[in-house]
Amino acid sequence: KAGVTQTPRYLIKTRGQQVTLSCSPISGHRSVSWYQQTPGQGLQFLFEYFSETQRNKGNFPGRFSGRQFSNSRSEMNVSTLELGDSALYLCASSFTSAGEQYFGPGTRLTVT
Amino acid sequence: TQLLEQSPQFLSIQEGENLTVYCNSSSVFSSLQWYRQEPGEGPVLLVTVVTGGEVKKLKRLTFQFGDARKDSSLHITAAQPGDTGLYLCAGQETSGSRLTFGEGTQLTVNP
Numbered sequence: 406k407a408g409v410t411q412t413p414r415y416l417i418k419t420r421g422q423q424v425t426l427s428c429s430p431i432s433g434h435r436s437v438s439w440y441q442q443t444p445g446q447g448l449q450f451l452f453e454y455f456s457e458t459q460r461n462k463g464n465f466p467g468r469f470s471g472r473q474f475s476n477s478r479s480e481m482n483v484s485t486l487e488l489g490d491s492a493l494y495l496c497a498s499s500f501t502s503a504g505e506q507y508f509g510p511g512t513r514l515t516v517t
Numbered sequence: 518t519q520l521l522e523q524s525p526q527f528l529s530i531q532e533g534e535n536l537t538v539y540c541n542s543s544s545v546f547s548s549l550q551w552y553r554q555e556p557g558e559g560p561v562l563l564v565t566v567v568t569g570g571e572v573k574k575l576k577r578l579t580f581q582f583g584d585a586r587k588d589s590s591l592h593i594t595a596a597q598p599g600d601t602g603l604y605l606c607a608g609q610e611t612s613g614s615r616l617t618f619g620e621g622t623q624l625t626v627n628p
Contacts, residue, residue: 409559411559436614438614438615438616440616440618447618447619447620447621448560448605448607448616448618449618450615450616450617453613453614453615455614460613460614461613461614461615463615493557495559495560497559497616499614502613502614503547503609503613503614505550505562505565506550506562506614506616507562508552508559508560508561508562509559510557510558510559511557511558511559513557
């Protein structure tokens with residue numbers, strides 16, 4: 406069974422631009438969660454989607470948004486990028502909202 | 518906000534030594550997961566502990582969940598260079614999916 410895939414793996418953007426990251430969960434998994442990982446803050450929860458509905462949201466500004474499609478694939482969007490948004494963005498999928506989470510390889514976003 | 522404190526942050530040991538990593542919280546979690554992460558990659562799930570007092574073994578790794586489900590430990594016996602990596606504990610909220618991560622323990626095992 407294929408694991409969680411994330412595209413692109415690397416991205417360089419300029420301050421003020423916006424970016425969309427994509428995540429395809431493990432087949433059969435309906436929950437997708439997004440996390441931001443930085444050296445200073447570690448791994449922090451962004452939000453979770455289950456059956457196309459946002460179930461849970463972390464403490465991030467409204468510039469961070471997401472959505473989930475009927476095939477469980479998810480996208481995350483960050484608008485008006487700031488230097489501090491540079492991070493590894495990780496997506497995790499699970500069978501149910503409370504299930505074990507399996508992570509993708511991440512998207513490394515660099516904002517210049 | 519639930520917090521997880523992980524210690525030590527850094528550990529550098531020689532091949533063959535034993536080590537223990539601790540994960541502590543004042544909050545109760547429905548489960549606790551341990552991950553290992555390599556540079557530039559996503560965390561890989563090692564184990565999930567659910568029941569207070571539970572002990573799980575994965576080859577040379579032993580995981581324990583505290584009786585009150587607030588703390589956990591990871592013990593590695595006879596560490597090998599291949600064990601090198603960032604070890605992360607993560608508590609799952611009783612209400613749903615959110616994982617709260619510890620700061621991580623960067624383990625280096627020298628040959």
